[in-house]
Amino acid sequence: MGCFTFYIFNRKGRCQYYHEWQRLKPVRQGAGSQEEDFKLMFGLFWSMRALATALDPKNPNKQQMGAPQRIGEGCNFYSFKTSSYKLHFLESPTGLKFVLTTDPSVGSMQEQLQHIYAAMFVELVVKNPLYTPGEAFLFEPFSAALNKYMRTLGLLS
Amino acid sequence: MQLQDHLPLQLHLHEPGLHSRPVMPARGAGRECAESCMDYLTLELVHHYRDAQQGPSLQAALDAVGERVGRQLAERYARDRPPLTEPLEAMKWLCKEFWGEVFRKPVDNLRTNHRGTFVLRDTQFRWLWRLAQNQMPPQLGLSLPPAVPKTELAADYLVLPCAIVRGALAQLGLDCSVAADAASLPQVDFTVVLAGGGTGGAGAAARGAR
Amino acid sequence: METINAEIFTLTYGSMVRQLIADYEDVEEVNKQLDKMGFSMGQRLVDEFLAKSKTQRCSDFREAAEKIAKQGFKMFLNCQATVAGWNAEGTECSLILEDNPLTDFVELPEQLQGLKYSNLLCGVIRGALEMVNMDVECTFVRDVLQGDEVYEMRLKLLSSSPESYPFKDDD
Numbered sequence: 001m002g003c004f005t006f007y008i009f010n011r012k013g014r015c016q017y018y019h020e021w022q023r024l025k026p027v028r029q030g031a032g033s034q035e036e037d038f039k040l041m042f043g044l045f046w047s048m049r050a051l052a053t054a055l056d057p058k059n060p061n062k063q064q065m066g067a068p069q070r071i072g073e074g075c076n077f078y079s080f081k082t083s084s085y086k087l088h089f090l091e092s093p094t095g096l097k098f099v100l101t102t103d104p105s106v107g108s109m110q111e112q113l114q115h116i117y118a119a120m121f122v123e124l125v126v127k128n129p130l131y132t133p134g135e136a137f138l139f140e141p142f143s144a145a146l147n148k149y150m151r152t153l154g155l156l157s
Numbered sequence: 158m159q160l161q162d163h164l165p166l167q168l169h170l171h172e173p174g175l176h177s178r179p180v181m182p183a184r185g186a187g188r189e190c191a192e193s194c195m196d197y198l199t200l201e202l203v204h205h206y207r208d209a210q211q212g213p214s215l216q217a218a219l220d221a222v223g224e225r226v227g228r229q230l231a232e233r234y235a236r237d238r239p240p241l242t243e244p245l246e247a248m249k250w251l252c253k254e255f256w257g258e259v260f261r262k263p264v265d266n267l268r269t270n271h272r273g274t275f276v277l278r279d280t281q282f283r284w285l286w287r288l289a290q291n292q293m294p295p296q297l298g299l300s301l302p303p304a305v306p307k308t309e310l311a312a313d314y315l316v317l318p319c320a321i322v323r324g325a326l327a328q329l330g331l332d333c334s335v336a337a338d339a340a341s342l343p344q345v346d347f348t349v350v351l352a353g354g355g356t357g358g359a360g361a362a363a364r365g366a367r
Numbered sequence: 368m369e370t371i372n373a374e375i376f377t378l379t380y381g382s383m384v385r386q387l388i389a390d391y392e393d394v395e396e397v398n399k400q401l402d403k404m405g406f407s408m409g410q411r412l413v414d415e416f417l418a419k420s421k422t423q424r425c426s427d428f429r430e431a432a433e434k435i436a437k438q439g440f441k442m443f444l445n446c447q448a449t450v451a452g453w454n455a456e457g458t459e460c461s462l463i464l465e466d467n468p469l470t471d472f473v474e475l476p477e478q479l480q481g482l483k484y485s486n487l488l489c490g491v492i493r494g495a496l497e498m499v500n501m502d503v504e505c506t507f508v509r510d511v512l513q514g515d516e517v518y519e520m521r522l523k524l525l526s527s528s529p530e531s532y533p534f535k536d537d538d
């Protein structure tokens with residue numbers, strides 16, 4: 001079993017979609033509530049990008065910490081790994097954020113997140129007439145496709 | 158649907174030799190665009206008329222929009238073929254060639270009672286295969302909302318395709334009503350009922366229209 | 368991208384415009400409705416464009432205009448636009464179309480000379496750019512249907528905002 005949780009956030013920081021395959025430590029013992037979990041998650045990758053950009057040793061135009069940025073400016077942040085899990089991250093220029101947590105042994109998931117964006121989110125969510133852009137959704141075809149894809153990747157048995 | 162119970166004949170559209178004509182005439186030739194253009198446009202058409210504060214109802218507006226499109230497309234697609242003289246021939250052409258162009262694959266199954274009623278079954282209706290209910294509960298932690306019947310979910314989105322089909326048949330000289338049943342989405346059954354029981358035949362009327 | 372015969376799209380669009388003219392009986396209002404419908408379409412369509420073109424960054428107006436012209440029109444309408452007429456500040460430019468599939472079967476009668484037949488395109492561009500935090504104005508300034516040589520949309524950047532943290536700090 002390789003994947004744990006999956007989130008999609010909209011550009012206003014709202015969690016539009018959440019799925020958990022495996023969460024041994026319930027949210028109650030972590031962030032407290034699901035709402036709080038979403039907010040912590042959002043704050044985490046928000047800060048990661050800001051910090052990473054501020055600490056960038058390469059870019060001569062580096063920004064002050066906390067300076068407002070446009071999406072895609074500064075450093076894109078892809079993933080981080082802890083002793084117990086790895087977090088993979090993809091942000092679209094429209095501010096959609098895709099987050100996948102997996103076992104730490106899993107390699108880069110950038111292409112896979114891009115595939116979820118292009119082939120599943122666009123096709124089964126954006127083009128579903130009953131989807132309202134920006135709002136939370138739970139569409140069976142999208143969830144089914146996501147599960148199937150995770151199985152194809154060997155992250156789900 | 159009661160009607161289906163007494164439809165004695167099944168015509169399988171995949172029988173060989175039935176449709177040997179080339180699908181497209183030369184005009185408008187070659188130009189292609191992304192299928193998504195049509196997806197976004199039809200979606201927006203429904204949303205526009207659903208939300209409009211004034212003007213015609215969604216049903217009335219999309220009936221008119223679709224009927225014109227159906228007529229124009231049928232005129233183009235049928236231009237280079239001999240007139241279809243029997244209603245059955247016209248229906249077969251609609252199911253195979255017209256459907257194939259507009260809805261991207263032929264109708265899977267056509268049935269008729271030979272008294273002017275036809276049921277066209279598309280098991281994967283291309284325009285609505287992505288339609289799914291949003292089952293997100295209003296608040297986290299609440300249980301899933303009850304399932305809304307697919308017929309209801311699909312109703313607004315079927316007005317345009319029904320009107321296109323009606324327009325296409327009208328262009329071939331067949332006045333009819335068209336209703337769609339989406340209870341088993343993505344399968345959609347279109348029921349075509351010819352005015353006057355289809356006794357007039359397409360030929361006379363079609364020749365009149367040309 | 369899956370493609371279809373463009374005439375299905377073109378004729379549906381034409382029939383829709385006709386319906387709007389009947390509904391509103393005022394070409395200015397029709398122009399406005401076309402732009403509004405396009406705006407909603409653009410808001411959805413932009414993700415398909417970005418996802419399928421694998422665009423990771425869309426922060427520069429100049430780049431965005433080029434992308435729309437070269438890749439956007441190509442991906443959806445299978446035609447290309449050119450970008451021209453930049454102002455000195457780099458906040459205004461024109462998208463020029465020599466070929467516009469929307470107007471394939473169209474001739475405007477006398478009484479509809481004020482109609483911006485393809486105004487949907489302006490709305491789409493506006494909606495798509497709004498989703499990447501660029502507020503723009505977009506209007507047709509030349510139109511073959513009105514007797515011009517080419518189609519020209521004038522694109523003007525009004526504001527471009529950075530992403531802001533959506534929550535209050537003490538939230």
